[in-house]
Amino acid sequence: MKEQKTNAAKILIIEKKKNIAKDIKNNLNKLGYEVTALLDSVDECIREIFKNKPDLIMLDTDLNRVTNNISFSDTIKEDFKIPIIYLIEYPEISVLKKDKITEPYEYLVKPINLKNLYSAIEITLYRERIDRKLRESEGIYRTIFENTGNATIFIEEDTTISLVNREFELLSAYSRDEIEGKKSWTEFIAEEDLEKMLEYHKLRRIDPAAAPRNYEFRFIDRYGIIKEIYMTADMIPGTKKSVASFMNISEQKRLESEIIRVSEQERQQIGNDLHDGLGPHLVGIKFMTNILKKKLEAKQLMSEAKDLEEINEHITQAINHTRQLVKGLSPVDIDADGLIFALDELLNNVERLYGIKCNFEHIKSVSIKENIVAIHLFLIAQEAVNNSIKHSKAKNITVELNEVNGEITLRVRDDGIGIEKLLDRRKGMGINIMKYRARIINSSLNIGQNDTGGTSVTCILKKN
Secondary structure, X not given: OOOOOOOOOEEEEEOOOHHHHHXXXXXXXXXXXXXXXXXXXXXXXXXXXXXXXXXXXXXXXXXXXXXXXXXXXXXXXHHHOOOEEEEOOOHHHHHHHHHHOOOOOOEEOOOOOHHHHHHHHHHHHHHHHHHHHHHHXXXXXXXXXXXXOOEEEEEOOOOEEEEEOHHHHHXXXXXXXXXXOOOEHHHHEOHHHHHHHHHHHHHHHHOHHHOOOEEEEEEEOOOOOEEEEEEEEEEOOOOOOEXXXXXXXXXXXXXXXXXXXXXXXXXXXXXXXHHHHHHHHHHHXXXXXXXXXXXXHHOOOHHHHHHHHHHHHHHHHHHHHHHHHHHHHOOOOOOOOHHHHHHHHHHXXXXXXXXXXXXXXXXXXXXXXXXXXXXXXXXXXXXXHHHHHHOOOOOEEEEEEEEEOOEEEEEEEEOOOOHXXXXXXXXXXXXXXXXXXXXXXXXXXXXXXXXXXXXXXXXEEEOO
């Protein structure tokens, strides 16, 4: 047989019988391998491994077990990561020795066949190279998974969480052992977001491109604390599993809410200044010009009186413009019934301008301490009404405002085409704006189909 040469691999032989060891060494040399040592004891083998780590060990099965039933080969594989080929002298007794071998190996017998020996070595080294690359890849991906900076999980098709990283443990306040294979990701989702996310979960497994990769939702941890999350999800190629990462944006949302709250206060203050400051001044000037005009007319100074009338008309326009600015800056009056009056005016204008029948159902008075909260409720209602006008083709709109047991409920219903068809027209719907305003005032917002098939927008505010 023609000798097959290969890149030299260092091989350590540990065999009780020197003649067998020398026979193997000669054959290995013919094949182009380097034999680092011929040994007949375990202690010598360990010293040799530390001195000159080989690529492969050929081990006499009789030397495999040393003391206290501890497998020497297991130590080599686990501690030194070196592949092993077992040397069995007589094939007829190999069955008796299989209890000493924990997994299938290539068996070599005497006399050693050079072709079989070459195949056994190459197969073993090839497997080891593959295993090493897999271990390296697994180590790299595990490192990335654990240190990505975001809470990350692997999700099975049945919604079970199969793998979590340290960041998800911190986010959820559960340990890895409590989550993996035991919990569904649905257990961490706020009720108002769950239906939408379950739909995305199913859709992603049918057509990954049809489901959004990024969206926000509210996450509930072990202690019931709600956290604002920005999520990225995608399928793992060739599987029904998905991977999802979670970025906690609660602090960002809090700061955004605070900025909006401050800006709303400033806007309201500007509106109040215009209403209480500039407005009265303009009215006073108008009053004075009227008196002056009468004096000029009494003195028969008609040309001057006419000029003054024109000035008076400009002042009137300035007063009207100021009132419009005040209404835009502060649409809800500060008094207790300000929200009721603002909603009533909104619906009257809708009936007058669009010919849509509007109905306003409310209790006599709704008490809201902060005017900013009332303004956001009004703007939610205004957006919902605008959606009914522009998108739903509604003929009737009903707004309800009630307060029961410390909860204020604002509901806008229409008899239009329904929420599912509306969602097909995602552009310009303003749903995210309504949800954002609801979160700012710590209220819940639900958008769904009502009994008539139209759309219902319900905002529930728990008073402090």
